[in-house]
Amino acid sequence: MDKNKSETMKYSLPFNQLRNTDLPKVGGKNASLGEMIHELSGFGIKIPDGFAITAEAYRFFIQHNQLEEKLRKELDQLDVEGLSNLDTVGANCREIMNSGHLPEAVKKEILESAANLDAGTGISVAVRSSATAEDLPTASFAGQHDSFLNVQGNENLLLAIKKCYVSIFNDRAIKYRIDNGFEHLIVALSVGVQRMVRSDIGSAGVAFTLDPESGFENVIYITSAWGLGENVVQGAVNPDEFYVFKPAISKHQQSIIHRKLGEKENKMVYSNGKGTEKPIVNIQTLPSERTVFSLSDKDVVILAEWCYKIEKHYQLAMDVEWAKDGLTGELFIVQARPETVHGRKENISIKEYTLLSKTEPVCKGKAVGRSITSGIARIVHSIADAGKVQKGDIIVADMTNPDWNAMLRKAVSIVTNKGGRTSHASIVARELGIHAIVGAGDATEKLKDGQMITVSCIEGDDGLVYDGQLDWEEKEISIEHIGTTKTKPMLILADPYKAFRLSFYPNQGVGLLRMEFIIANSIRIHPMALVKYKELEESNDKKAIEAITHQYADKKKYFVDRLSEALAMVAAAFYPKEVIVRMSDFKTNEYAQLIGGKIFEPKEENPMLGFRGASRYYHERYREGFGLECEAIRVIRDEMGLTNVKIMIPFCRTVEEGKRVLETMKEFGLERGKNGLEVYVMAELPSNVILAEAFGEIFDGFSIGSNDLTQLTLGIDRDSAIISDLFDENDAAVKQLLKSVILSAKKSGRKIGLCGQAPSDYPEFAKFLVELGIDSISFNPDALLKGIENIQLAEVAMEKVLDPINLKS
Structure with missing residues (x-):
């Protein structure tokens, strides 16, 4: 690439200059943040400021370091059917990416943008990947690429950005592109750099502008826990839950129609490290924090109003991440993307399940989905256990991880100790069309590896795990042509x-x-x-x-x-x-x-x-x-x-x-x-x-x-x-x-x-x-x-x- 030409390119753009139409330049996350800052700030919705490193900067990084042919040669060796050598190919691709260096023109624009954002205050930032094929209405598997929190200083910022680039060849990201029909070397990565909200001493969570289980559209569903929001997203805690009734929002009536206190076992906070190596740490919450809600009713209503306005603006059901600053008490929206499961389905049939035999359940948690299945329980502690999971098994884990997506596709159900209905396990289960039980507490202790179990999610809020293979009946009934009666x-x-x-x-x-x-x-x-x-x-x-x-x-x-x-x-x-x-x-x-x-x-x-x-x-x-x-x-x-x-x-x-x-x-x-x-x-x-x-x-x-x-x-x-x-x-x-x-x-x-x-x-x-x-x-x-x-x-x-x-x- 011509040197003079590269120096005139915009490799870094402030959020307030971005719109949804800029998705090819900066990916879904960053385009959405820019859209909200421009269109919704007037409604009082607060979005932390920041800037996006464009997809063009990523392409320049590939070209400047002459990586494309090396990557193509490595990817050509991938077993795309059985993925038998995915771990080897992925590791080699990441090594190739890691050998590259950020071009000076790109570094220059990044540091200028960082200086404008920092304004000498020594703030910490979140550095998040935003792929140009991510957060689309038809493709929004969360967590494919890496993000870094509490990043401080120019050196650490540049290192975090390069690590985001490397993560485009995470094993899960490679498989995700195969599953969704994206060309590996056409997809580019933008990186968002955003002021951190001090929710490490406040609270954070996820909201859906519909009920994520049923797709019921007249409520806002909000989850919340102490500390940074990653714990809620990953399913590392059982969060507080709130349902807010949309018609009551516009009428300024009491709109919170349901609250449920979660255990909130841990909270993610800043550590002493300021770089990309363990800048955050999970600590146990105090007993006094577990027995109170992590969000006030007033804040729940404000968040619900914001989410409702975001939904109306996009004219789509939305998946929103939020954070509350513990220093200032301010609420912020930190991400918003289209909800993809119910937004693309039409309910034209009813599937009814009936358990024909019952015993005392071995354990129970929150039901995700509505179905019954039996299978062999596989206790999974890490990706190293992937080899023992066979098609038709039921994965039982403390919590799931985005690295497990290839393994999770083999499962007919998922059971986790931790997590709520907005956790990674819940989202993946819905995407895969299987049911799950989250927040079961002690499933990995009560269930044994290799045990035949039955997982039932037909009892409303509760998901139940039974020992053995129980009998059940399932019946699918079309309601498409049911007429009206007097x-x-x-x-x-x-x-x-x-x-x-x-x-x-x-x-x-x-x-x-x-x-x-x-x-x-x-x-x-x-x-x-x-x-x-x-x-x-x-x-x-x-x-x-x-x-x-x-x-x-x-x-x-x-x-x-x-x-x-x-x-x-x-x-x-x-x-x-x-x-x-x-x-x-x-x-x-x-x-x-x-x-x-x-x-x-x-x-x-x-x-x-x-x-x-x-x-x-x-x-x-x-x-x-x-x-x-x-x-x-x-x-x-x-x-x-x-x-x-x-x-x-x-x-x-x-x-x-x-x-x-x-x-x-x-x-x-x-x-x-x-x-x-x-x-x-x-x-x-x-x-x-x-x-x-x-x-x-x-x-x-x-x-x-x-x-x-x-x-x-x-x-x-x-x-x-x-x-x-x-x-x-x-x-x-x-x-x-x-x-x-x-x-x-x-x-x-x-x-x-x-x-x-x-x-x-x-x-x-x-x-x-x-x-x-x-x-x-x-x-x-x-x-x-x-x-x-x-x-x-x-x-x-x-x-x-x-x-x-x-x-x-």
Whole structure:
């Protein structure tokens, strides 16, 4: 290259001169940073300043040192099919790159840019690779090339840049280019040099502008941990998690709908070294740091607002890295790239999995993906273990590493001790279309190398590992051509962590959300034990309550926070469709199983017909506990803006009792009609049917509980195995009551639906309900599609009967 020409080239460009259109010059990371600085700084979004060393500088480095032919000769020897000599070829290519020297013209521009950035303050910088084929919507495998943090001084800066150049021939990067069809010597490397944010004494993490598991688009998902963000990206810690509801952001309502405290076992901080050799170090976090969130609610909201603006600007779902400076308290966006998994998929089918046999799980963690698989567990500690991993194995590791990408492609699943849903293991699993369990804690200790295991990720938030090869069933159902029906098909739900995924099913909302499931699984403590906590005698239960709620001085707030956030996940998933929440409907023997429950629950001979449902809500034994339930609903509707939530009162024996419940609710801040609140009643007692019009005067609608109505009509304990064959929703007496209550509801102008299995199991039962004009039928998720089919058959049959041509003929 002509010397004079090389000196006039721009080998270094400040971020503020770059745009997305400069991707061929500076790669995806740097182009995106420039785009955000130019287009989004006006919205208050802060991006650390810096500059990019252009791809042209890299090409000049190759040409100046006459490396191309040497590299080509080495790469021509690569076994591109089996990659049997990848490690040798890769090492030789890196040695060739390492023999080169940065041209003086390139060094000159780098040091000028560094001087302008430093301004004599002696700052440290992050030096990150940014390939011209990286961070594209169709190719964004993270971590292919090397980056360096806490780099100080000109000598160390130049060394770090050269190491970035060398890393273009990392084994994983070579394989990545083969897999994605990129020519090795056409791809060039830009390097970004960016001011370090002092998150080593603050916090950092990753955000997605959708739910990374399901692809649900109405939330921002944020992860956070103490220290530099590399720990979160690599999956070296189990981070804090936050979900923020997008529609609430623009309305300035309480937008955080879910928080989950992570262990945050380690934090990455600056070491004493200032060069490229160990300038950072991982240290254990203090116990006090593990038990508090690493990000305040205020900061979560700010980050979510920024991410939302970034998504709107790019008109793409985005994967964003952020950092909080511990010195100044400022938040910064340090990277943003397109999210690639859900952005390129369309959900036109549903794959349902059912475990046919179960044992106690060996270990559990956070589920990534939704599937079941079996295979041989391979305990992997480092890349040196790659040889023992065979196609079809399940990799079990403390955490994964970008160097493992070739090995991970052989696996049918991944299980890691550490990491969250934005970790390297999670991202790779989604890219490969396999499921994983992250943050399992002690999987490498509990599982043995060579052990046959089954990995199940079908239980909502939890991923479970079982010993041996279990049996399961999988069924793929196309939903592409499912039509609409006049009768609304709705869902029966209990687990909030399944809500985002289930929202993609054909539905008109949630007809029954069981509150007691959330209390039993997410809260675990009897509400009255929290209300009366200070009065409790010292006991194992009181110690357990303190251990669970230690972050809360006011124990009642623990209940309200956990319940409101769990319910909000479902309300947000289906917004603006209606979500009908049934207030708690435990029986006394079930309430007694909660922590502290035995103190507050009477022993009854027949709990099924005892102190349950509406009778509890105004009774002094439980009234204050019901107040906590009401407060959770109030927070969801009035503060989060999720006014699609309606509530339903179960087991309401008399009209007078219904009035007492409504009055009690009003005293607790929940007033029927206020802010559009609708209150339904379960029609599950003969009294509800006989006096349906009277109940309709005080409630907004009915939901038929066919199980209780059947048992109370036929006088059958539905839990009795001896007479279970007599339990039949198709019985003429039951159907007579169903007909009566539906017609009464229609006469009163009240909506009425039914929750139950029968309409999916029996087409004639669905036909019976549809002909009576029922407004909605709610199904368990596994019965929904069959239920819709039965509704469609019934409605088509009705249309034929009413068709004027048929009538005439």
